[in-house]
Amino acid sequence: MKMKKVLITGCNGQLGRALFSLLKDTNIEMLNTDADTLDICDAAQVDKFVDMHKPDTIINCAAHTAVDKCEIDAANAERINALGPKNLAMAAEKIGAQIVQISTDYVFDGNAKVPYTEEDQTNPQSVYGKTKLAGEQAVINNCSRYFIVRTAWLYGDGNNFVKTMLKLADERDILTVVNDQYGTPTSAIELARMILYIIPSGEYGIYHGTCEGYTNWYEFACEIMQQAGKKTKVIPVATSEYKTEEKSAKRPMYSVLENKKLNSMGNYRMKEWKEAFTEYMK
Ligand SMILES: NC(=O)c1ccc[n+]([C@@H]2O[C@H](COP(=O)([O-])OP(=O)(O)OC[C@H]3O[C@@H](n4cnc5c(N)ncnc54)[C@H](OP(=O)(O)O)[C@@H]3O)[C@@H](O)[C@H]2O)c1
Numbered sequence: 350m351k352m353k354k355v356l357i358t359g360c361n362g363q364l365g366r367a368l369f370s371l372l373k374d375t376n377i378e379m380l381n382t383d384a385d386t387l388d389i390c391d392a393a394q395v396d397k398f399v400d401m402h403k404p405d406t407i408i409n410c411a412a413h414t415a416v417d418k419c420e421i422d423a424a425n426a427e428r429i430n431a432l433g434p435k436n437l438a439m440a441a442e443k444i445g446a447q448i449v450q451i452s453t454d455y456v457f458d459g460n461a462k463v464p465y466t467e468e469d470q471t472n473p474q475s476v477y478g479k480t481k482l483a484g485e486q487a488v489i490n491n492c493s494r495y496f497i498v499r500t501a502w503l504y505g506d507g508n509n510f511v512k513t514m515l516k517l518a519d520e521r522d523i524l525t526v527v528n529d530q531y532g533t534p535t536s537a538i539e540l541a542r543m544i545l546y547i548i549p550s551g552e553y554g555i556y557h558g559t560c561e562g563y564t565n566w567y568e569f570a571c572e573i574m575q576q577a578g579k580k581t582k583v584i585p586v587a588t589s590e591y592k593t594e595e596k597s598a599k600r601p602m603y604s605v606l607e608n609k610k611l612n613s614m615g616n617y618r619m620k621e622w623k624e625a626f627t628e629y630m631k
Pocket residue numbers: 358359360361362363364365383384385387388389390409410411412413414429433451452453454481499500501502503504507508
């Protein structure tokens with residue numbers, strides 16, 4: 350379905366801002382909302398807003414993304430990550446709109462040795478992962494025109510690993526970073542481009558949307574230091590040696606995603622993670 354009028358929820362988040370930067374100079378009308386203007390957990394408000402403005406497309410960028418906080422705040426995580434998408438999906442179905450729900454590598458357990466495809470069995474190990482999977486299912490069960498896009502290790506305009514590393518680099522001479530958790534850093538702008546590519550295809554379903562290639566957090570930290578010209582020394586450490594808070598969420602050890610559905614559609618490819626990161630740093 351062609352996109353003429355799009356409702357973006359969570360517009361002040363990393364992905365919301367990236368979508369704005371790509372759509373602002375197009376003739377696609379944007380309804381940019383965030384928690385203060387449209388609380389996705391409020392079913393009546395969502396229903397009223399969608400019915401009044403009649404977007405043809407809803408891109409849900411709103412989520413409870415603080416994975417450790419989700420462990421101690423499960424009810425709120427469930428509301429934002431599962432109930433919110435359900436409200437949006439029901440409202441979309443009522444007016445014949447399509448919905449894009451963003452999901453995560455945390456729906457997998459991370460025990461694989463080869464990249465996960467869209468068809469692989471999910472088995473979330475954290476509150477964040479469980480509630481995001483419930484959000485996927487709520488969308489699938491309540492809206493006939495849906496795109497679920499699972500991404501990972503997202504960075505853009507907001508709080509993320511890159512910002513954290515750069516801040517720490519200004520404060521410390523040495524940093525320790527885990528080198529046995531694998532995944533793919535994905536820039537919010539690359540994810541936004543991919544989303545805008547798949548929407549007009551009308552090929553609904555579950556997609557993986559991460560940059561190409563993979564790395565671990567230690568190597569990513571080294572790349573950040575190098576590209577930012579920081580002198581801070583980065584020391585690799587095993588997850589088992591790394592001190593974390595008692596209530597922190599279990600991270601998948603291996604969550605490389607294969608963009609199988611996307612790559613089967615045509616020649617469009619997401620950028621290699623280092624190339625996308627270089628673009629971001631510029
Ligand atoms: N960040 C990652 O590494 C990562 C990895 C994999 C998947 N994802 C997924 O990618 C998507 C985008 O992530 P992101 O990093 O762009 O997220 P983000 O920067 O944390 O932004 C999320 C936005 O949602 C808003 N929000 C929270 N509760 C809301 C509510 N009840 N109603 C409306 N808006 C609400 C937040 O507002 P407040 O700030 O005011 O709360 C914030 O503006 C999410 O679905 C996330 O689960 C992210």
